[in-house]
Amino acid sequence: MDRRPAAPQKRRSGEIARRRLKFLLTADETGFPPETLEMLRDDICRTVSKYMEVDSAQIEMRVRNGLMPALYTVIPIKSPLVRGTM
Amino acid sequence: MSEVIVITSGKGGVGKTTTSANIGTGLAILGKRTVMIDTDIGLRNLDVVMGLENRIVYNLVDVVEGNCRMKQALIRDKRYPNLYLLPSAQTRDKSAVNPEQMIKLIDDLQEEFDYILLDCPAGIEQGFRNAVAGAGRALVVITPEVSAIRDADRIIGLLENGEMQSIHLIINRVRADMVRRGDMMSVDDVMDILAVPLLGAVPEDEAIVISTNQGEPLAGTDTPAGQAYLDICRRLLGEDVPLSLPNVSYGLLGRLAGFLRRA
Numbered sequence: 001m002d003r004r005p006a007a008p009q010k011r012r013s014g015e016i017a018r019r020r021l022k023f024l025l026t027a028d029e030t031g032f033p034p035e036t037l038e039m040l041r042d043d044i045c046r047t048v049s050k051y052m053e054v055d056s057a058q059i060e061m062r063v064r065n066g067l068m069p070a071l072y073t074v075i076p077i078k079s080p081l082v083r084g085t086m
Numbered sequence: 087m088s089e090v091i092v093i094t095s096g097k098g099g100v101g102k103t104t105t106s107a108n109i110g111t112g113l114a115i116l117g118k119r120t121v122m123i124d125t126d127i128g129l130r131n132l133d134v135v136m137g138l139e140n141r142i143v144y145n146l147v148d149v150v151e152g153n154c155r156m157k158q159a160l161i162r163d164k165r166y167p168n169l170y171l172l173p174s175a176q177t178r179d180k181s182a183v184n185p186e187q188m189i190k191l192i193d194d195l196q197e198e199f200d201y202i203l204l205d206c207p208a209g210i211e212q213g214f215r216n217a218v219a220g221a222g223r224a225l226v227v228i229t230p231e232v233s234a235i236r237d238a239d240r241i242i243g244l245l246e247n248g249e250m251q252s253i254h255l256i257i258n259r260v261r262a263d264m265v266r267r268g269d270m271m272s273v274d275d276v277m278d279i280l281a282v283p284l285l286g287a288v289p290e291d292e293a294i295v296i297s298t299n300q301g302e303p304l305a306g307t308d309t310p311a312g313q314a315y316l317d318i319c320r321r322l323l324g325e326d327v328p329l330s331l332p333n334v335s336y337g338l339l340g341r342l343a344g345f346l347r348r349a
Binding site: 013015018021022024028 | 230231232235236239240264265268269270271272275279
């Protein structure tokens with residue numbers, strides 16, 4: 001049996017790095033453990049998913065320190081919104 | 087009065103010393119009286135990258151402790167007469183010097199030089215605090231990797247808390263071919279994440295290995311990295327040098343950041 005681990009996935013690892021990094025920095029900034037952030041992300045995703053189809057793998061979260069620290073999220077939508085329904 | 091610039095990164099191995107050597111050389115080429123100080127006490131390297139390791143008699147700790155005068159410890163570069171190195175001590179450790187002594191040391195060099203470059207050790211402990219103490223400006227060196235950027239984010243936070251007047255980013259070892267096929271974070275990605283203005287990006291270049299082997303920094307030579315370093319030096323002097331190297335794809339954000347650099 002071949003026990004060698006699979007070669008790292010070749011496609012678009014730069015994007016994987018970018019997302020891991022953003023998550024890591026948010027964890028560093030907030031002091032939340034990454035699991036807590038994952039739970040938060042999943043909850044946001046679940047809530048928004050009731051209303052529109054979101055790309056859960058692409059959700060980004062970041063804390064920015066302005067006058068008061070704020071949580072920024074980017075939630076990409078998969079299906080285009082239908083015009084005229086708003 | 088001279089401008090005092092610390093070259094730092096947090097993570098080791100991203101090219102701080104190479105960057106220090108090449109910026110020092112580049113500034114000397116551009117006619118500036120420049121001194122490079124190796125602040126990595128116990129792990130001295132800048133002398134080797136400069137090819138000056140055989141000329142060391144006294145070092146930074148000797149100057150601080152009064153074992154010699156500053157002039158005795160400064161080593162003149164073999165190629166550029168307006169470039170000097172103050173080497174670190176190899177047999178001592180970080181605790182041999184404190185931030186107040188570093189500030190005093192830098193004060194003593196202010197009159198003689200236009201630029202004082204401090205090559206900072208890796209980490210965030212005393213060596214880092216010593217190196218940043220007297221600096222008015224910081225260049226944070228990163229490679230486009232998760233670990234290097236995470237550490238840089240921490241360093242930038244510490245510099246901002248310490249009220250560093252100016253902080254710029256240098257992205258080292260960029261491989262345009264990997265960025266193009268999506269296997270490396272682009273300059274844009276990094277700028278988006280770190281939100282610190284960019285001073286320049288340096289392409290991965292095997293000429294760097296050769297130059298380090300020879301102990302002759304390549305700033306200003308006809309190589310991709312050599313040109314990138316000279317461009318970085320011109321921007322340090324306030325020249326408006328566009329961020330456009332054939333081997334580095336900057337994207338819109340990178341160019342915008344360059345535009346806003348000295349705003």
